[in-house]
Every structure is written in C-alpha cells, then in structure tokens.
Amino acid sequence: MLDQRRKRIFWIAYMLERSVARTVGRPCAVADWEIDVELPANINDSLETDDEIRDALVAAEANPHQITSLTAAIHIIKMQQLESRMSRTVCRVDKPLSSIGDPKIAKLRQALEEWKANIPQVHGQDASPYTSTIYHMAQYHKALLLLFLPFLPSLTPAYPEFRLVIYSAGQICQLYKRHHENQSYISYSLLALHATFVAGLVMVYCFCQDPSVFDVQFSSDIRACSTLLYTISERWTAARKVRSAFESLVAATIETYDPAAPRNNNASNINSIDTTSQTAAGPVPPPSMGANLDTDVWDSFESVLEDYQINSETWMQDSIFLAMDAFPPDSFYVGG
Template identity: 35%
Template sequence: MPEEGDGTYSAIANGVGFLSLRAAAEPYFVGSTSGFHLARMVHLMLSSSFSTLARQSMDFASPNTSLLTSNWEAIESAKIAQDPPQHIADELVALYFSRIHLRYPLIDWVAFRRTYKRKHELEPSRRSDRMRLFVLHMVYAMGARILELNFRREYDVSPESHYATALQYLDASLEIHGVENVQALLLLSLFSLRASESLGTLGGWHVLGLAMRVCTELGLHRKVHYGMAKQCDPYLMEIRKRNFWSAYLLDRSLCITLGRPFAIAEHDIDAELPLDIDEGEDDAEIVQDTHQQQFAERGPLTSAAPQPTNLSSFVHMCRLRRIESGIQHDIYGADVNIKYLVGHRYEVIDKYISKLDSWFDTIPYKESITSRGKSDKTVYDCFEYSQICYSKTMRLLLQPRIAALSTPCDYDPYIVVCAKACGDICKYYKIIHQAHPLSYNLLALHSVFTAGTTLLYCVWIYRDLLKQSVMNDVRACSNVLFVIAERWPAAEQYRDAYEVLASHMQDMFYSDKQEINKLSLPADNVGYDFSRNILSIQQGATGINDVEFWTMYNNLVAENWSDFISTQPSHNWVNQQAPSDQVVPQQANVFQS
C-alpha cells in the first residue's frame, strides 16, 4: 500500500473504505455511488488491454489492496498523450465516426463537435470538462487503433497513450449516474475488443455487463410513457435510446461469440428502437415529427425509412439482433434437445428463415461497394455488409441442425442453404476488404473462421456441394484469415488450423490417392504438433465420417482456444470462470456445445 502521504494515493483515497477485501476472494467496496470505486472495478477488468507489462506484474488469483493500487500506478505511469496536430486529430475523429460511431452511435455527436471545436479550452479541474476529455481521448484512441490495424504508419500516434490519458478522466464520467455512465463503459468495452495484445480481451465482456446493468438501472430497456416523454427533450431521448441499443447490439454480438447468456432477456425489453433519422439532427420539432411518422401513425416501423439516413443501417441491425435473440432462445436454449432439430423442428427453422428473408428484403442499402466508387458512405452502407449480416444469422440458425446430421447424407435443403450462407460470409468479407480495408477484431475472426469451418463440414457430409464456386469460397475464407492474422498475431493459430482442414479437404477430393499420410503447414509455422493420428487418415474419402472430422477440428482448435483463454485475465475476484470449460472433448461435435 502507498503511504498516506503519497500524493497520488491520498488524493483519490479520501473517503474510500474497503470492506472484507479477502472475504470469498472478492473485494467489496463501500460507497457504491462513487465513480472512483466503479472506476477501479473497470480498470481491473481492462488491465490486459492496457499494458502487457502491467498485466504480467499482476496476480489476479490473489485480489488484495496492492493489486488495486498497482493497477492505478501502472495506468498513471504511462506516457500521457498530448493533443495531436489538427490534421491528425481530424483524421482520428473521422475514422471513429465512419468505422465505429455509425455502428454504435452512443456519443452525442452534436455535443462532441462543440467540444472538439473548443478542445484547447477544456480544463481538467472541472468535472464537466473531465468528462469531455475522457470521450475525446477515447475517440482518439480508437481512431489510432484503426490506423494501426490498417498498417497506416504515416502518423506518429499511440492508441495506448490516448487510452491511458482517457482513463485519468474516467472517474468524472462514472460519478454521474446517468447515460454518461453507459457511454463511458461502452467506449471502454469497444476499445478493449480492439486491443492489440490479445484478440478482444474478456475484460470487454465484463465491462459490457456493467454497462447493461446501468442501462437496466436507468430504465433504458423500458418504453418511456407518453407523459414523461412530453417533459423530455426529444433529441436527448434519442441519445438515451441509441445508448441502450448500442449496448444491446454489442451484448448480443459478444455473447453469441463467447457462447454466454445475454445480459438482459428479450422479454424484458420493450424500449422503442431509435428513430431512423440522421444522427446529427437535434431540432426538437423535426425529431418530434419524425417520431410521429415512424411510430405513432402506424406503429413501429419494421423496415427501413423510405429515404435512408446515416443511422438506417444501425436501426435495421437492431431488428436483426432481435431475430438472433429468438434463435438463441429457440434453437440454442439449454432446454432444447438438438436431436429434435433433425426431424422435429422444421417449423421453427422455417419461421426464422421467413423472418430473415423479410429482413433482407427491406435492407436500406442495395448498392454494391464495388460500384459506388469513392464517396462519403461507410462500409455499413452497402449491399455486401447487409449480405454478411444476413448470412451470419442464417448460419447461426442452421448450424446446430447441420451438425446433427450423419455422414454421408442424402440431399437436404438446409445443407445447401447453410453452405451458401457460409460461402457468402467469406466471399463478401473478401470483397469489402478489397474495396475498403477493414480493421478486424474478435467478432470478425469468429464470423469468418466459423463460417469457413461450417462450410467445410457441409461439403464433408454432402459431397455434391463440391463445385468450383464452393472451393472459391473456401479460398476466400483462407484469404481473409490471412489478412486478419497479419493484423492480429494471435489469430495465426486459427488461420493455420483452417488451412489444415481446407488442405485436407482439397487433397481428399482432388488427389488420385486414396490415402492421405501427411499434412503440413508452411515452414514458418512452428510450435504446433500436427503429427496426431487424425492427420494420417488411412481411409478413402467415402470412409471418413463426421466423428473424424470433429476429432480433427478439436485437435487443431480446442488446444489453441485454451491457450488463448489462458492469456486473458481470470478475474477470480468476481468469481468468473474462464470459458476453457466449454472446450469440446475430442470426438464431440463442437457446434453442438
């Protein structure tokens, strides 16, 4: 513990008490309304995405006072970022707006523009300005991360430095029990998912859970009654809705990726969707009139507005995530017997296919990214992005049923639909990247890798799928995984595992030999033992079954997933177990878990 005279500690420790620091290996804090206490919890969750050195110096297995203070010391010892030159700052803000804000419009961008114009007048001694400085440096940090992931080195700007600077102002945002609290937590979670040291640290999931709980405390998940709505500024009401639905989108995406329950159940939500209106429109009368048109006159819109806005994609994605939530409950619920998906749940699957088709028929943007040339539109404003989202949900819907089929199998329409969806994910990711280089994170890696392996399995169990177009999709997946691995070194093991599966598939179908005695990765891939029996299959193509496919899959992937999880903070102090217990045993179908 620092000495009482230590200026750093005494300045923030005034009025802070610790209760039963070691009880049940969990720290409990006194004074839940203090932003300082919540800030410390957040820092514990996010430490791995901040500093490799700080993470290595911490012992998450023994939470105590020194752990808490050493975390603060690591943050405060980081190099503080100065405001970048104007042309660099403009670039960082523009990148955040086009790549992140229009997908998760949680910031009041009208207020942010005012702050940005007077950023040199901000005083850290004022709490309101500390909140603005936190948001400003988080925007800089994520813009700098996008530059870094796209190998743009022309600007000397460090995302970690701006992140560290933002954390110094975090307490001001968390002291206010309001939508500012949600914004701060969501910004931290978004940055954590883009951390360069690991593929989306699990700390982002913990912080996102806090954000969803604050949303619930504030009642953002419930519809605002007419009487209360009349007393509130219509634009600020939209900011509240955008914050909740941004948290909702992120929660659904991350929980589906990690295979964990949602932070809030679908039946507990009756909040209105945000208006399909340009995000910078703050005129109260226009917002009110738009609300009357989109809600009051004919009920909530189930499709995009006649004239797309820069929030049309966001609002339409909210509708898709609600469909995914239903799929998660009806197809992946703990009380669902997967065996019945083979022959007894056609009506459920067909119901969701119909919903997905209706959603896709009403997408707001139908123009291809390859035909529009350079414009001010973002990657989310194109046909390919909508196609990827549609196909990802289709794969989510059909995957358990496909995985439950035996091999080889007769024609099944769901196999064909699933294979096309998986192929489209890989193909359109490649098309988008060629036209508009993307910055990748854990969610993108999961989407591409799972689509590729599911496509291989569809071909494995139904050989009539093997056509040139399908093999092109297999190669597209390989190309995208190589691009991701260039930006995220920890993704190399998934790229390599997929290459083994894809190479084995090609050898099995295209080689004149009936035996495959040896498979190998490129010479520069070391550290993996691929000499297991599964990679020396002594059967012909017709003799290989689904058990062997999943044994190969698990041998290549499960061990690497365990290695990846072991690099994440364990957070024993919140009694949270890492998902290594979800690794599927050998000879088990990983998609049935």
C-alpha cells in the first residue's frame, strides 16, 4: 500500500542523511525525537497490489521474525537510530566529555551488543552484498569506533577500551576487504573511503601510544587498510591524496619500528613515543573518560603529514576532507 512505500522512502532518506551528517561531523537535519514515522513492515518489497501487501502485513504480524527482502534493511535502520543516539551522547558540543557518565556508555554498548546478536541471517534469493553478515559486522565495528573515538585522546594502554578500539579498527579494514573480495564490484563511496581511512588513522595513533600492539594480526590489518585505499584510489583520483597521507604515516611510524630498540619518552620523535602503563606498584589506573592527555602524537602526525593538518578534536571528520582538498578555497565563495 502507499503507506508502506512512503515509509520506505522516508527511512532511506533518514539513513542517507544520518550517514553523511556523521561523516562530515555536522548535526542532523531532523532530531530523532521529532520523528514519529514507524519502521516499514517486514515484508517483501516485490509485493505490488494492495491485497498482496495486506496479506503480507497479516503474516508479518503473526511471524515478526520472518526473513524477507526488507529484513536486513530494517536492521540497518535500527543501527542508524542507535548511532544517532551515540552521536547525541558523545559528540555533542554543549557538554564536555567528562560529564558523560559510564552508565550512559554502558547502556549504549549493551544496545549495540543486542543489535549484533540479532543480525538476520539472509539466504537464498533475498541475499545481497548488503544483507551479508560481513557487511553487518562492519557496521557493528564502525559503531564501536563512533562510541569510543571521542575518548581516544584520553585513553592510555591501561584502559580496556584501548585494545577494543584497535581491534574494531582492524576489523573494519578486514571486513571491508572481505566484503569487496566476495563481490564483483567495490563501493567507491566517500562513506567507505572515510571509514577505511579513519580506521587506519586509529591503528597508527594507537601504535604510537603503545608499540607493543604490533603483532601479526595488527600487521595484517594495516595491510588490509593500505590495500583498500590503494584499490579505491586507482579508480577515484581524489582518493589518492588520502592514500598518500596514510602511507606517509605508516612509513614514519610502523615501518620504522624496531621491537629490539630501547623505548623512551622523547615525544618529539614519533618513533619513540612511549606511554608505558606500568609503575613499580603495578598498572596505572585508567583515566576518567574525557580526561585530557598531551597532544604530542597529534603534533607528530602533523609534522609527517605537512599539508594535511589534523588535530585531536576534529580529526575524525576534517582530516580526510583536507587531505582530499574536498573543499574549495575561501576565495571560491567571494561574490557568491
């Protein structure tokens, strides 16, 4: 019926708007609490006549967990709603990060784990690249980064979420790589490029904070990130600067790492940054969420990237666009 078609169109627009807003670090056009449109029904979108749709709605009410061509899409819409809650909680500008209590973060994390546990298993004729478990798990790890990235400058290796962030960043690269290898095409969207680049930056940053994170899996994750950026840049000229920026960081940090070399606290050298979390009394307690640490790593990043300047507050959004020269110069806007 027309009502179902209108709901599908609305939620498609919702997903696109939310994805772009998070990527560029801008507020959403319409707040979630201003939306009263119900999710589309879990029925096949191939149904056209009112009688077919009416019968399918009755069947869906009797069996809400049935798998249809819209099941995966509805699940992704729920992820977008959850990510909106995350952004509203941890990316707001009217309150400091230190004011966000651990219970709020724990509640969002629990909601994310519940979403993961309910990933639909779509098979047969309804299966597509965007209904696969690989794709859904990539969205799960992207959401984890969204939740914890604002706190990254305050996390030391002693904090449990430090390793979690590294793992999720690596999984984003690995899952995107598997997703593209299993399909006959590769998505060259800005959203895919942004997710890969941010994941790569996270891994390099965490390595600079604690080189001991380097192992076989970490090396594989870095290679996966490089492979994806290279593949995308070969088909999208604007992405080549992003690839070059990432490769410059890897060359100045990970590729020059010598596990046998002594480590020190000379933060002026990006290869010798050491935030050792051990003292004579044992591990240093993790800092409070939102606490401020030094910005030596960011300063070192800027010295390597040169023209691609980034900072500890807006790097997740701004760095990729600066690297791509995506925004025209200020003079472009003079005279309308």
